[in-house]
Amino acid sequence: MPILLHDTLAGQKRELTTLEPGAVGLYACGPTVYDFAHLGHARCYVVWDVVVRHLRARGYRVKYVRNFTDVDDKIIARANQRGEDPVALAARFSDAFHQDLDALGCLRPDAEPRVSGHIPEIVELIGLLVQKGYAYAPGNGDVYFSVRKFPEYGKLSRRNLDDLLAGARVDPGEAKQDPLDFALWKGAKPGEPRWPSPWGEGRPGWHIECSAMTRKHLGDRFDLHTGGKDLVFPHHTNEIAQSVCACGDGLHADQYARHWMHNGFVEIDDEKMSKSLGNFFTVRQVLERYDAEGLRLFLLGTHYRRDFNFSDQVLGEAELRLGYLYETLEKADRLAAGTAPAAGDTLLERCRAALDDDFNTPQVLGLLAEAFTAANTLCDLKGKKTPEQRAALAAFAAAARTVGETLGLLGRTPGAALLALRTRAAARRGIDGVVVEARLAERAAARKARDFARSDAIRDELLAGGVAIMDGPEGTTWKVAG
């Protein structure tokens, strides 16, 4: 089955074709590590994680590269504020980034290059651009790229040079020949990290970092480049210009990454997330209160190209939905125990087909929702299950878990997940599990003594406090009422 993706460079959906059959080199622009990961990071890296997982499930050998930008204006500013070494500060926040993404169930990339470890490669690439006449060093320690020398410069962002010129600016101290030009190398300033170069001590510009790191880890040309849609211009536009001019023919924008995918923004309660709005939720702030897998399920409910709207309330609903999925799996596992899965179940293939079509995760979640409803109905049917019904439930549970693996969901045992979800929900509602258990013991004693008025009163009291109890063949369990 071909994989279709919306390719920003082509401006339309295209079939994924790779340089080497069966292999994909994928580069995702990584974070600038000067602070904790926020929801925008969580969204885009969960999305690319599903892309990697699905390509692998379809048999591709994927080399997944994601960088850390650990040399940058924002890092230097933050480090100077705190009197900390910029590279050390960046290392601290890259560790925190790993913790947050691990919690969200994202696979680690196959390579995670850092700018600070690639200065020779960056200097070499800038040297090539200078040598070929695409870049110039005006003598102030900076090196700039000559935008007008690359005819397909605006192709990715679909803008012409006149539009871009209107937004271009020259900062004090810069020596650009044209306002459109951008810095490849910045001459050293006091209080900034610096490395030697043929143009004097300094540090790389942001865009050249990714061109040098893709070249080192994936080659001059590779298959798929991803990032947030805010990176289309200028970052990715400049990456293409640098790489095509240094390593390609200097004419064709498709001689760097063959395909480009971009994800939408994250909004919070319908406002674009930004620090100035004070709604800049970090992943760890959210995970203090909510389950990470619930957040992941919530994130995948919106197609990656669309803007994602975050709200506490909808996140809470996603967590309830996750609880329902695990409750259903627990029932199906119990009823189908020891039974071979029935043949002919199409859930897995239908979900895979939805992912083949531009990674349509909301559609997959819709297909799963239908399958879970059907399985749940089957589980709750009165009477002993027939061998066919048990085999159908076994097939459902196996397919649901395989789809879950591609989405990075449903990997826990149902019992462990349900307990973790209940603990989260109880903490948010201020419910103490120990107190609940004590009340349940009192109720069990009342029931044993056939004091049903007392037992009902305890049940009603608990329910009024947000605790629902379920009496089953294996005793009484409880959950936070939805």
Ligand SMILES: [Zn+2]
């Ligand atoms: Zn980048």
